[in-house]
Amino acid sequence: MEVNQYLEMFIEESKDHLQACSEHLLELEKNPDDLAIVQEIFRSAHTLKGMSATMGFEDLADLTHKMENVLDAIRNEKIHVSPEILDVVFESVDHLEEMVMDIANGGDGKRDVSSTVAQLKRIELGEEAIPEVVGTAETPTIAVASTLEYDGFEQTVISQSAEQGFNAFEISVRLREDCLLKAARVFMVFEILEKDGEVIKSSPSVEKLEDEQFDQQFYVAFVTKESAEDMQKKIMKVSEVEEVIVAAIEPKQHSEKEQAIQEVAATATATVEVAIPEKNTAAPKPATAAAPAKTDKSHAPVGNKTIRVNIERLDILMNLFEELVIDRGRLQSIATEVNHGELNETVERMSRVMGDLQTIILTMRMVPVETVFNRFPKMIRQLSRDLNKKINLEIIGAETELDRTVIDEIGDPLVHLIRNSVDHGIENPTARLAKGKPEEGTVVLRAYHSGNYVFIEIEDDGAGINREKVLAKAISKGIVTQEQSYSMSDKQINELILASGFSTADVISDVSGRGVGLDVVKTTIESLGGNISIESTQDVGSVFSIQLPLTLSIISVMLVEIEKEIYAIPLSSIIETSIIRSSEIMNAHNQKVIDFRGKVVPLVFLEEIFEVPRKEPQGDEFHSVVIVRKGEKLAGLVVDSFIGQQEIVLKSLGNYLTNIFAISGATILGNGKVALIVDCNALIK
Amino acid sequence: MTNAVEQESIKVIVFQLADKEYAIPVSHVQGIEKLMHITRVPKTEKYVKGVINLRGVVTPIVDLRERFELPISEHEETTRIIIISLEDMEVGFVVDSANDVLDIPADSIEPQPEVVGSLEEEFISGVAKIDKRLLILLHLEKVLNPLK
Numbered sequence: 088m089e090v091n092q093y094l095e096m097f098i099e100e101s102k103d104h105l106q107a108c109s110e111h112l113l114e115l116e117k118n119p120d121d122l123a124i125v126q127e128i129f130r131s132a133h134t135l136k137g138m139s140a141t142m143g144f145e146d147l148a149d150l151t152h153k154m155e156n157v158l159d160a161i162r163n164e165k166i167h168v169s170p171e172i173l174d175v176v177f178e179s180v181d182h183l184e185e186m187v188m189d190i191a192n193g194g195d196g197k198r199d200v201s202s203t204v205a206q207l208k209r210i211e212l213g214e215e216a217i218p219e220v221v222g223t224a225e226t227p228t229i230a231v232a233s234t235l236e237y238d239g240f241e242q243t244v245i246s247q248s249a250e251q252g253f254n255a256f257e258i259s260v261r262l263r264e265d266c267l268l269k270a271a272r273v274f275m276v277f278e279i280l281e282k283d284g285e286v287i288k289s290s291p292s293v294e295k296l297e298d299e300q301f302d303q304q305f306y307v308a309f310v311t312k313e314s315a316e317d318m319q320k321k322i323m324k325v326s327e328v329e330e331v332i333v334a335a336i337e338p339k340q341h342s343e344k345e346q347a348i349q350e351v352a353a354t355a356t357a358t359v360e361v362a363i364p365e366k367n368t369a370a371p372k373p374a375t376a377a378a379p380a381k382t383d384k385s386h387a388p389v390g391n392k393t394i395r396v397n398i399e400r401l402d403i404l405m406n407l408f409e410e411l412v413i414d415r416g417r418l419q420s421i422a423t424e425v426n427h428g429e430l431n432e433t434v435e436r437m438s439r440v441m442g443d444l445q446t447i448i449l450t451m452r453m454v455p456v457e458t459v460f461n462r463f464p465k466m467i468r469q470l471s472r473d474l475n476k477k478i479n480l481e482i483i484g485a486e487t488e489l490d491r492t493v494i495d496e497i498g499d500p501l502v503h504l505i506r507n508s509v510d511h512g513i514e515n516p517t518a519r520l521a522k523g524k525p526e527e528g529t530v531v532l533r534a535y536h537s538g539n540y541v542f543i544e545i546e547d548d549g550a551g552i553n554r555e556k557v558l559a560k561a562i563s564k565g566i567v568t569q570e571q572s573y574s575m576s577d578k579q580i581n582e583l584i585l586a587s588g589f590s591t592a593d594v595i596s597d598v599s600g601r602g603v604g605l606d607v608v609k610t611t612i613e614s615l616g617g618n619i620s621i622e623s624t625q626d627v628g629s630v631f632s633i634q635l636p637l638t639l640s641i642i643s644v645m646l647v648e649i650e651k652e653i654y655a656i657p658l659s660s661i662i663e664t665s666i667i668r669s670s671e672i673m674n675a676h677n678q679k680v681i682d683f684r685g686k687v688v689p690l691v692f693l694e695e696i697f698e699v700p701r702k703e704p705q706g707d708e709f710h711s712v713v714i715v716r717k718g719e720k721l722a723g724l725v726v727d728s729f730i731g732q733q734e735i736v737l738k739s740l741g742n743y744l745t746n747i748f749a750i751s752g753a754t755i756l757g758n759g760k761v762a763l764i765v766d767c768n769a770l771i772k
Numbered sequence: 773m774t775n776a777v778e779q780e781s782i783k784v785i786v787f788q789l790a791d792k793e794y795a796i797p798v799s800h801v802q803g804i805e806k807l808m809h810i811t812r813v814p815k816t817e818k819y820v821k822g823v824i825n826l827r828g829v830v831t832p833i834v835d836l837r838e839r840f841e842l843p844i845s846e847h848e849e850t851t852r853i854i855i856i857s858l859e860d861m862e863v864g865f866v867v868d869s870a871n872d873v874l875d876i877p878a879d880s881i882e883p884q885p886e887v888v889g890s891l892e893e894e895f896i897s898g899v900a901k902i903d904k905r906l907l908i909l910l911h912l913e914k915v916l917n918p919l920k
Binding site for chain 1: 809811812813814815816820822823824825827828829830831832860861862863916
């Protein structure tokens with residue numbers, strides 16, 4: 088079977104299911120008696136097993152199957168949930184994740200899992216797991232009729248459609264022996280079927296039918312509102328069909344186990360119910376689509392119709408849209424010149440529509456931070472076991488949305504920071520009790536929007552940062568001098584731990600801290616256009632706060648002019664703009680400075696930095712200054728004039744021009760010309 | 773350019789710089805553009821003229837005259853930008869004019885004569901003689917290399 092086209096879908100969906108497994112397992116750990124959670128896990132595992140077997144990943148299917156057996160036993164109260172059992176199940180999920188990752192990276196998903204499998208087996212047999220139960224789990228396909236077998240999902244569809252007033256039929260179609268175009272006839276039959284209902288299953292599979300890999304007869308399981316006779320007549324209309332037998336499928340024949348799944352399915356989602364009536368109104372689609380559509384439906388969340396789109400396509404869409412924006416700019420200026428009433432009206436209308444379009448395209452690229460956060464509960468669980476600490480992780484604001492590109496980058500820095508909080512922040516239980524704190528430490532992971540930024544905070548109620556220890560270390564490592572240390576604020580001292588070559592843990596553990604972690608975190612966050620700050624009180628706890636731009640592709644800038652060149656300064660760095668007289672400029676250590684609201688601010692003449700060619704020197708008495716900041720430090724960028732504020736699309740300079748001093752990128756202006764974006768961080772030392 | 777010699781014949785874009793004709797394999801050429809507004813990029817090599825907006829993609833521009841340290845001329849009506857793509861880079865070359873597309877038989881390509889000449893010598897992978905025209909084949913990697 089040609090499976091490559093479904094591989095991507097399979098990988099994505101497997102990840103979703105494994106994520107769901109992990110989440111529910113964590114929940115189960117808290118409420119070991121809640122069997123409804125086990126049902127959820129079982130369902131995910133079961134679907135995963137089916138999918139991986141279809142895709143030919145036997146190891147994956149096999150391990151899932153073993154895990155499923157244990158879950159089944161738990162569900163049927165043959166085994167009682169214990170931390171030891173959960174450990175093994177967690178381990179299995181880890182293995183499964185590795186396998187899926189391997190497949191995603193082009194591997195074959197093979198992995199030595201014999202020890203885990205053995206453990207699963209032991210658990211399964213250790214208690215009085217009744218072989219029959221296991222038996223049904225091993226072959227989840229139960230013969231309902233003599234010819235077709237249905238798995239859990241298909242059973243559910245059948246029984247639910249019965250509840251909905253649909254009839255489930257098993258249709259046997261025999262083609263004439265002299266039929267020449269068997270695939271075409273099959274297609275015609277499927278077309279008729281899909282007009283009136285939903286094909287659940289076919290034997291042989293749709294792919295085989297298309298390749299004419301069958302003799303004369305094939306079977307189809309089908310749900311519809313039509314009667315058996317009508318269906319039979321309709322199919323008989325297809326030429327070269329010799330015989331059609333329509334038999335009803337009795338949903339009652341399901342085993343208890345399948346019914347249990349049904350119940351869960353009924354309470355959890357209503358996808359199937361939604362899907363069937365929809366299919367009736369939808370245009371008939373070719374039979375080829377039947378197989379993928381089937382897998383799709385089983386995972387679609389309730390009332391939220393989504394499709395997966397390759398991020399590259401979104402990028403292309405964005406690029407095309409950007410071109411449109413540039414053309415709009417031209418059109419606008421032409422319209423102003425021509426001054427034609429109707430033209431102006433049309434251009435204005437187009438601009439409005441494009442404004443809406445831009446909002447939609449940008450929001451399409453937004454992903455909730457949940458996709459990053461959801462891996463942390465498991466990580467914390469593992470860490471707390473490894474370190475013998477008791478830790479409770481609270482996640483707040485997981486629904487906060489961020490641009491996809493930021494999401495992709497932010498995962499690793501967050502892992503570092505959380506590991507850091509758990510390892511260095513939270514004390515061990517005895518130390519905590521001695522300090523009069525609750526035995527269990529708390530780590531809060533919080534995300535929220537504020538203005539054009541998203542903030543992510545990692546807060547712990549641990550030991551906090553030891554000022555003296557940090558300072559002594561920084562001095563011994565030569566990061567700061569003794570003299571400098573006297574004038575440093577608490578905040579500055581805290582931020583020393585982000586400097587490269589810094590590690591305060593007395594014992595280097597493999598959890599965190601070789602001093603390589605936190606400075607990488609800082610660099611990554613700054614490269615994303617964000618920044619990180621630390622608040623800490625000794626023995627009370629620390630808060631690591633990350634500020635990130637909402638999106639990387641569109642930013643607000645202030646356009647400034649130097650001679651005839653236009654530069655863009657990100658609004659996020661600008662504090663304010665001001666006009667100063669030449670007489671206000673003072674000199675300090677060969678550096679021109681101004682007094683700005685009581686602070687001495689050094690001036691940076693962009694004209695000099697960017698070596699702007701100027702025909703005659705500017706003899707102006709007034710200077711336009713943009714005050715920018717980097718952290719606590721300020722600088723005044725001297726330019727010729729301000730043009731104004733604008734939303735711009737960030738573009739890279741490509742792979743040929745890299746590491747250009749004080750330029751972070753480029754953008755295309757309304758007139759089609761390129762303007763460079765000033766990197767204020769590089770200008771402030 | 774690397775496997776140019778093994779092939780039977782290669783298709784090239786011919787362009788003019790000063791009084792000589794140069795050639796670049798068509799497979800590396802993305803397009804030929806008329807001169808457009810170039811935004812200067814500060815603190816780069818002298819031969820990097822800046823960047824242009826090539827249909828929404830910011831593309832760096834190298835002036836080949838300056839790259840080869842030839843006398844600088846004013847840009848004229850015939851001046852063209854040849855957009856080159858090499859590995860993951862896209863760069864535009866400013867040339868005096870883009871003249872022709874030619875098929876060069878592989879056997880007409882000779883290694884570059886051992887004459888100590890100008891700087892451009894090290895950027896040459898070979899020369900081809902076709903009907904009294906002398907075409908200089910460029911070694912693109914070397915032309916772009918020092919900035920990589």
